[in-house]
Amino acid sequence: MKPTNLNMKRLKKNQSGKFHKINxxxxxxxxxxxxxxxxxxxxxxxxxxxxxxxxxxxxxxxxxxxxxxxxxxxxxxxxxxxxxxxxxxxxxxxxxxxxxxxxxxxxxxxxxxxxxxxxxxxxxxxxxxxxxxxxxxxxxxxxxxxxxxxxxxxxxxxxxxxxxxxxxxxxxxxxxxxxxxxxxxxxxxxxxxxxxxxxxxxxxxxxxxxxxxxxxxxxxxxxxxxxxxxxxxxxxxxxxxxxxxxxxxxxxxxxxxxxxxxxxxxxxxxxxxxxxxxxxxxxxxxxxxxxxxxxxxxxxxxxxxxxxxxxxxxxxxxxxxxxxxxxxxxxxxxxxxxxxxxxLEDLDEGRSIENLQGDIEFKNVWFSYNNSDWTLKNLCFKVKKGETVAFIGETGAGKTTIISLISGFYKIQKGEILIDGININDIKKRDLRKAISVVLQDVFLFSGDIKSNVILNDNISEKTLTKSLKTTCALDFVNGLTGGIHSPVMERGATFSSGQKQLLSFSRALAHSPSIFILDEATANIDTHTEKLIQKVIEEMAQDRTTLIIAHRLSTIRNADKIVVLKHGEIIEVGNHHELMGRGGYYKDMIQDDTKIAN
Missing domain, CATH: 1.20.1560.10 (ABC transporter type 1, transmembrane domain)
Incomplete structure (x- = not known):
């Protein structure tokens, strides 16, 4: 009697189970x-x-x-x-x-x-x-x-x-x-x-x-x-x-x-x-x-x-x-x-480039998370060293994906991403990420103290730590704590306000002396007073650094050298604030529509 399909499936399953058990x-x-x-x-x-x-x-x-x-x-x-x-x-x-x-x-x-x-x-x-x-x-x-x-x-x-x-x-x-x-x-x-x-x-x-x-x-x-x-x-x-x-x-x-x-x-x-x-x-x-x-x-x-x-x-x-x-x-x-x-990621695979300058270029980049639905479609743009470029667009336009790709977290399906003219796949991820500091909307602080959260166990001197806290306007509130930089941080920074956590996040980014500075909705959850402090911080940190900004607040993107407008994973407009407003296109509609972008 020939075995049925069901019996064959059971046999294969049992054989597979035995193999896994023996292995x-x-x-x-x-x-x-x-x-x-x-x-x-x-x-x-x-x-x-x-x-x-x-x-x-x-x-x-x-x-x-x-x-x-x-x-x-x-x-x-x-x-x-x-x-x-x-x-x-x-x-x-x-x-x-x-x-x-x-x-x-x-x-x-x-x-x-x-x-x-x-x-x-x-x-x-x-x-x-x-x-x-x-x-x-x-x-x-x-x-x-x-x-x-x-x-x-x-x-x-x-x-x-x-x-x-x-x-x-x-x-x-x-x-x-x-x-x-x-x-x-x-x-x-x-x-x-x-x-x-x-x-x-x-x-x-x-x-x-x-x-x-x-x-x-x-x-x-x-x-x-x-x-x-x-x-x-x-x-x-x-x-x-x-x-x-x-x-x-x-x-x-x-x-x-x-x-x-x-x-x-x-x-x-x-x-x-x-x-x-x-x-x-x-x-x-x-x-x-x-x-x-x-x-x-x-x-x-x-x-x-x-x-x-x-x-x-x-x-x-x-x-x-x-x-x-x-x-x-x-x-x-x-x-x-x-x-x-x-x-697993091999952080030491590729060319060792200790001092990346910060020139970024996307050449015909196509990317999908599931290899079927394209998140980014034929993306092309350049960011010169020291420029401040803002990316705006509705939810799902691909803004955060661009940041993830620059950091080497995902591999693209088509095209090239170049840093200083070198394909990022050829650069050691350790060197690449050392040159990039990211400030996220949702700040994550580890249990420990303020010092360990800012330096992240890197070889950073206390002098550099203090300077970064001062530059980011965080030193005043840190010195006001009983332990100063050694003050304890509870899980996820529960004892600090959103603004204080964000200032510490900026301090962390600056302390590592990046060539590329990325803000991913970094001012979305803070009050007006803290936002004004952070605007000054951004201006100072952006000097001589390539700065990429994802934001929905006009105050954050108004002074950018270039604004890249995205829709459904494609670039539809590029220019500075005054140029884009003068064109009367999609960007102007977003600025005037309070439900899409807040002044």
């Missing part, structure tokens, strides 16, 4: 290479612990059979006292080995996690904006936190536990077969049923873990988004609606978590049931054998102890199975992110 396991193991010495030493300690676990029941078996049942006379070193000392020595060695193993594997595991977190964060830092545009912050946060933590548990607990349990099982099977083959086979008769249950549940557990990881990512994203936008929520009294959204999302996560709890609650009790069933079968079978002296009591005692030891690893394996499934799902998600390393 993830290989990559997880490859992360341990730098720490093999510690892991091998921990494994040796585990072997000693296992040997101790196997010896203890056998020593007690000898004591029971030889000294309690047969009451043989003590000869030489073979005595109750020597057996007691041997038992104590085995326990002590096992305990010390266990202590060493735990410390070694945890140290190796935490070092692996440190390196993995570093790789994940570095990857996120250098991801192209095109990737970040289509990926929620919640997903990235989940990979850097929850998913890494899931792997941490696997490295510190599960890997060495698996090694220990597997070799302990092998040792127990060997000792039980050596003591009594028939009794050992009877003991193992319940094991297939245990593994059958695990086999039935494994796919459900794995699929549910995938669902849980996805939901926690959505919850993290929802929380992050709503905390950032709490002001808007409260202004529009949307607390109830947002709360209902969260309750729905949280309810879905609760359902999947409870399902996981039910799965876990089956595995551990099942192992306990089969363990006690095996003990009961052994006791029932052995009673008549003990009566006719074909089985010794010490052997029966050792077997019941070994059975408990045998099922403890199986119970651990059942528990660890859920942890492993969680870790494999997390590993797939983390490696999916790390696989983006091939597309």
């Amino acid at each position: 993830s396991i290989k990559r997880l193991l490859s992360l341990t290479k730098p720490y093999l010495n510690k892991i091998i030493l921990a494994a040796l300690c585990v072997m000693i612990v296992n040997a101790a676990e196997l010896l203890k029941p056998y020593i007690l078996k000898l004591v029971i059979d030889d000294f309690l049942i047969k009451r043989i006379s003590q000869k030489g070193i073979y005595s109750i006292t020597s057996m007691a000392l041997l038992y104590f020595a085995v326990v002590a060695i096992g305990g010390l080995s266990s202590f060493a193993q735990v410390n070694l594997i945890n140290k190796a595991g935490q070092e692996i996690m440190r390196n993995l977190r570093r790789r994940v964060f570095r990857t996120i830092q250098f991801l192209p904006l095109s990737y970040l545009d289509k990926t929620s912050s919640g997903r990235l946060i989940t990979r850097a936190t929850n998913d890494v933590e899931a792997l941490s548990e696997m490295y510190t607990d599960v890997i060495i536990s698996l090694f220990k349990d597997v070799f302990l099982l092998i040792g127990i099977v060997y000792v039980m077969l050596a003591l009594d083959v028939k009794l050992a086979l009877i003991s193992f008769s319940v094991v297939p049923m245990m593994f059958f249950i695990i086999f039935l549940l494994k796919n459900k557990i794995k699929n549910n873990f995938s669902k849980m990881k996805s939901l926690i990512g959505r919850i993290n994203g929802f929380m992050s988004e709503n905390i950032s936008g709490m002001k808007i929520i409260q202004i529009f009294t949307g607390e109830k609606e947002k709360n209902n959204e969260f309750l729905k999302l949280n309810g879905e996560y609760l359902k999947s978590t409870l399902f996981q709890v039910r799965m876990n609650s089956i595995l551990r009790p099942a192992a306990d049931v089969f363990q006690n069933l095996a003990v009961a079968i052994i006791l029932w079978y052995s009673m008549s054998k003990i009566a006719n002296h074909t089985i010794e009591i010490g052997v029966l005692f050792a077997f019941t102890t070994y059975i408990k030891q045998f099922f403890n690893p199986i119970s651990d394996l059942a528990d660890n199975y859920t942890t492993i499934q969680s870790a494999l799902v997390s590993a797939e998600r983390i490696f999916e992110l790390l696989d983006e390393e091939d597309s």
Whole structure:
């Protein structure tokens, strides 16, 4: 019978899933290479612990059979006292080995996690904006936190536990077969049923873990988004609606978590049931054998102890199975992110040009974010070094896109963008962005202090910092703070006004001595007094610098050397304010229409 399309799809999906799982396991193991010495030493300690676990029941078996049942006379070193000392020595060695193993594997595991977190964060830092545009912050946060933590548990607990349990099982099977083959086979008769249950549940557990990881990512994203936008929520009294959204999302996560709890609650009790069933079968079978002296009591005692030891690893394996499934799902998600390393921005690729002058030219530039709908169409313009050029147009005209392209955040599909006559694709992005400072409408301040927010950990002297604060009229309010430039900055600069944050943003831009100065709606959210201060700042900063301005306020663009008017991604007018007003075209209509541009 030929396989149906549906069956073929399922087969391909299963094969793909197996491939990803095997690939993830290989990559997880490859992360341990730098720490093999510690892991091998921990494994040796585990072997000693296992040997101790196997010896203890056998020593007690000898004591029971030889000294309690047969009451043989003590000869030489073979005595109750020597057996007691041997038992104590085995326990002590096992305990010390266990202590060493735990410390070694945890140290190796935490070092692996440190390196993995570093790789994940570095990857996120250098991801192209095109990737970040289509990926929620919640997903990235989940990979850097929850998913890494899931792997941490696997490295510190599960890997060495698996090694220990597997070799302990092998040792127990060997000792039980050596003591009594028939009794050992009877003991193992319940094991297939245990593994059958695990086999039935494994796919459900794995699929549910995938669902849980996805939901926690959505919850993290929802929380992050709503905390950032709490002001808007409260202004529009949307607390109830947002709360209902969260309750729905949280309810879905609760359902999947409870399902996981039910799965876990089956595995551990099942192992306990089969363990006690095996003990009961052994006791029932052995009673008549003990009566006719074909089985010794010490052997029966050792077997019941070994059975408990045998099922403890199986119970651990059942528990660890859920942890492993969680870790494999997390590993797939983390490696999916790390696989983006091939597309990361290389800031040092290209020609090194330390002092870009600021001549900018767009030659027949076509650009689309999704490779279908053109955002910019055949754009051509030149900006000479030291010129101030303003870009205006309705929302969606392509103004901010031009700024992003100049900074090298996206690659154009057609045409060329030249800085000082050099294609920006040939210039090191590190040098390119060092020459550009951008002041955005929505100022972002990091937690820390004023100094760190202005210099951004660059090699900028305190003298340069103070000068930039003074030039941008920010020094007065900074000196008025208790700590001056060392005054704390809360998350997103919550304790500062919009105007104060904007002045600090201008200080940040000036402190890095750019050749190209970009204002992207930088005066949109400030009061009239602060705007007047900023106008003076812009005039001073624009001297001997190429300045690009995106603004809707006439006061900001009136004195520009050139104004570029955009509509639907195309340039429709170019000139200074007086020239464009004299033409009586689209620009004049925008100026006169208060709904489009504010004086």
